Amino acid sequence: MFENKSYGTVLPLPANNETSYFDESWTEDDLKQIIRKMNLKVTPQRILILQTLHEGRVHITAQELYEKVQKINSDVGFATVYRFLKGMAESRVVTELRMGSMPTRYELTPKKHHDHMTCTDCGKIVEFQNKNIEDLQEKVARQYGFKLTHHVLELYGICTSCQMKK
Amino acid sequence: MFENKSYGTVLPLPANNETSYFDESWTEDDLKQIIRKMNLKVTPQRILILQTLHEGRVHITAQELYEKVQKINSDVGFATVYRFLKGMAESRVVTELRMGSMPTRYELTPKKHHDHMTCTDCGKIVEFQNKNIEDLQEKVARQYGFKLTHHVLELYGICTSCQMKK
DNA sequence: CTAGAAATGATAATCATTTTCAATTAGAAA
DNA sequence: TTTCTAATTGAAAATGATTATCATTTCTAG
Numbered sequence: 197m198f199e200n201k202s203y204g205t206v207l208p209l210p211a212n213n214e215t216s217y218f219d220e221s222w223t224e225d226d227l228k229q230i231i232r233k234m235n236l237k238v239t240p241q242r243i244l245i246l247q248t249l250h251e252g253r254v255h256i257t258a259q260e261l262y263e264k265v266q267k268i269n270s271d272v273g274f275a276t277v278y279r280f281l282k283g284m285a286e287s288r289v290v291t292e293l294r295m296g297s298m299p300t301r302y303e304l305t306p307k308k309h310h311d312h313m314t315c316t317d318c319g320k321i322v323e324f325q326n327k328n329i330e331d332l333q334e335k336v337a338r339q340y341g342f343k344l345t346h347h348v349l350e351l352y353g354i355c356t357s358c359q360m361k362k
Numbered sequence: 363m364f365e366n367k368s369y370g371t372v373l374p375l376p377a378n379n380e381t382s383y384f385d386e387s388w389t390e391d392d393l394k395q396i397i398r399k400m401n402l403k404v405t406p407q408r409i410l411i412l413q414t415l416h417e418g419r420v421h422i423t424a425q426e427l428y429e430k431v432q433k434i435n436s437d438v439g440f441a442t443v444y445r446f447l448k449g450m451a452e453s454r455v456v457t458e459l460r461m462g463s464m465p466t467r468y469e470l471t472p473k474k475h476h477d478h479m480t481c482t483d484c485g486k487i488v489e490f491q492n493k494n495i496e497d498l499q500e501k502v503a504r505q506y507g508f509k510l511t512h513h514v515l516e517l518y519g520i521c522t523s524c525q526m527k528k
Numbered sequence: 529c530t531a532g533a534a535a536t537g538a539t540a541a542t543c544a545t546t547t548t549c550a551a552t553t554a555g556a557a558a
Numbered sequence: 559t560t561t562c563t564a565a566t567t568g569a570a571a572a573t574g575a576t577t578a579t580c581a582t583t584t585c586t587a588g
Binding site for chain 4: 403404405423424425440441444445448465466
Binding site: 438440 | 533535536537545
């Protein structure tokens, strides 16, 4: 699945005329704030990792992030990247995506929650939001007495262009 | 997550007075039929694996299944179990569940599709069905021009009894 | 019955991730 | 600022699940 394919990402269209969900830039202080809020010490490694994550592509693997960070400062070990990503996932600063049996991908948890639809042919990822689905999930949880903390909704199918290729 | 916890499974209530979704018993011929439909040769190993899967617990790991099968016939290697499970997943005879970062669990693909809700405290799994959610998923796919093949919906939260423990 | 492809199991390999541990560092307290 | 100590780090080894290899065995079409 997805072998030798280039990943593309389709973001849901911004509501108005924003250029992107992540056009806001983070100062070093912003970065430090975020790390402190996780009850972690501020280190140059963590700043660099978080910064790189913020600047980079939306869905990145730990390995990819490690390689990017390496190029800037080769003193960062991959254990640190993995550790910090795991920590950030726990504090919900990043969200883990595990699609199919691929390595886990990470994204900064977006303010506007969204789910993912993946093309099983070319690996393209579409992000979407649907409040109705969210509401129904809450309803289901209530029926079984669960208090929901989070969820994973991944749709899989064939995108338009891959459909046409056949 | 879930360390040293016993997994429990809550099935959705059967519609009428069926005792279970999987009360039907499979003859050896049924098993052979299923394997042939996958364009695979019928071997005693595959029969045993499929049979054990059918008789056993609903959400099983490859390792667990291997161990069960081993007890009956120690000539079955785990490579065969993994291989066959993977093949069955591809032909949609079984469905892979990857919840959190646990090892993949398998279940015979149920006729009535359902999703899962997992208690992050005790690991209990509740199966549920919700047609409205399914319909909305199709609608989303249509909006983006996707032709859906399958999906993964996992809800995570705290179950009633774990809520009370606190 | 036989040939040839498919399937098998033991083992080694892979891959992502986690742990270990000695050395370093952040940051609270003095 | 200096000191202290727990948190953090990187390198390397360990882990755990899964997959590939390959010589041997087994199906099954003919």
